[in-house]
Amino acid sequence: MFLVSILFFNNSALKAQEVIPTYSDYLTDNLYLLHPSMAGASNYDQIRLTGRLQWFDVEDAPNLQTLSYNTRVGQKIGLGGIAFRDENGNYSKTGAYATFAYHLMFSRSTADLNQLSFGLSIGAIQHRLDTSGFTEFDPLLGDSNTDIFGNMDFGISYYVSDLYFHFAVKNILLVNRELFYSDAVPSNMRKYLFSAGYVFSLNPNDPWSFEPSILFQAREATSEMAIDGNVKAYYELEDGNSIWGGLSYRNSFESSEFTTGGEEVNRQQLRYITPFIGVNYKKFVLGYTYSYQLNSLVLSNGGFHQITLGYNFGESRERYDCKCPAINN
Secondary structure, eight states, X not given: OHHHHXXXXXXXXXXXXXXXXXXXXXXXXXXXXXXXXXXXXXXXEEEEEEEEEEOTTSTXXXXXXXXXEEEEETTTEEEEEEEEEEEETXXXXXXXXXXXEEEEEOOSSTTOOEEEEEEEEEEEEEEEEOOTTOSXXXXXXOSOSEEEEEEEEEEXXXXXXXXXXXXEEESOSBOOOSSBOTTTSOSBOOEEEEEEEEOBOSSTTOSEEEEEEEEEEEETTTOOEEEEEXXXXXXXXXXXXXXXXXXXXXXXXXXXXXXXXXXXXXXXEEEEEEEEEEEEETTEXXXXXXXXXXXXXXXXXXXXXXXXXXXXXXXXXXXXXXXXXXXXX
């Protein structure tokens, strides 16, 4: 169990690098939270509120709250902002980001969606470790129980008809941390994201449409990689509202070693499955995701619950003749 504890701490330290963790928010109509290039990309202004809790049966379990807003200014400028709080036991992160995006429209008419977008987010983040209940000094901790630093994210998105691609670099800047010694958390927090998907229906009048997609992520400092495979379905109601849902599967490329008391060392990869469901009613959005970890060694058999609440507002910009729900809200 000592080895398990060491692995758990190392994993927590590595997760501490990630300012806003990459969960399944992007599948519940919340792409801007992941991709700065999506600020103002939709034909409505958007506000999104999320709440995530892991393991109902574990005290002080990880939980995350985010609030985001993005809008289009004129024809080509997108602006956005994100505030968040992420807690994991004694450790917490709070911060805010401001985003500027630029959208190049190659479309000749609303029958032809062809949009290339660039986005840059700049943020300030505070990490804090509550050591009031500690009885012994941990050598992996620094001399301070809090630190404040800045960082940047950059992204590119491309939509052509029913096909899309996203690329983002998160935490671009190298940051020397005060909360942990450098050998526990490296200064390089950089992470790369690439996603692609396609939305289609079986015939033009079919109320059903389907969206297979992938998300690949890689951390530069640790060479950790993971991939999501997703399938999402939409059903358009006669009154203009819609319901949607789907399934996501995440698998890491690396495996961790653990022992449960004997001398035999076992290995396992991070794997979990996430069903999700939601509804768009008039200008309101409601989504729910449930992630269940498939590993043999887990802290709890309880899953991860997340709710997304959203509202689309402002003057609607032109709608395109395509199956592109991220643009045509």
